[in-house]
Amino acid sequence: MNKAGFQVFIGLGNPGVQYRDTRHNIGERVLKFFASEMGWQFKYEKEFVAEVAVGNYQGNKIYLLFPHTYMNESGQSVRRFLDYFKIPKEGLVCIQDDVSLPFGALRIRKAGGSGGHNGLGSIEAHLGTQDYVRLKVGVGAQEKGRNLADHVLGRFTAEESQETPALLKKGSEVLKRLLSEDIQKVMNDVNKIIKQSNKDLPCEGQENCQ
DSSP states (O other), X not given: OOTTOOOEEEEXXXXXXXXXXXXXXXXXXXXXXXXXXXXXXXXXXXXXXXXXXXEEETTEEEEEEEEOSOGGGHHHHHHHHHHHHTOOGGGEEEEEEETTSOTTXXXXXXXXXXXXXXXXXXXHHXXXXXXXXXXXXXXXOOOTTOOHHHHHTSBOOHHHHHHHHHHHXXXXXXXXXXXXXXXXXXXXXXXXXXXXXXXXXXXXXXXXXX
């Protein structure tokens, strides 16, 4: 077993080509970039209503899951999968988009509320807990006056699209580190960048504090 005991990475998003390049699907894209680097292939599994990939990393079996239940019902697939393979919530890492982080920023949290994210809200409801690790991928806040749903279901700007491959690579590297290093060390390194950007602000009450 790897140091943190992680067994499954879950990338959140909506199924279908029309959603693939939206901000809401950055979790799926990081997950699938990681899979492509590992050479692991996804297959649709009807019993989980999800795409699943299985691979071996440093002697440990690792599962990758992309729910096809649509974002708002992600917890259905997650619960079915964890129950079937008897994976505890401590073995889960959820990869999600986050509008509270600037585009390209990454943050790891060991637990916490959904923050209004419907995918996390569904997972919380089906697992009955907020205590699971998530890798937050910053997609930037919506422009003033723009509806949040339109923002997350919209596509990245031309400039952001040029930077997205580097972001996917960065996210994939964090997933590898979570499988081979102590989570606190990885958190310290990843979250330090966010802390430094907020160094002139008091940490208490900040969403981006560790």
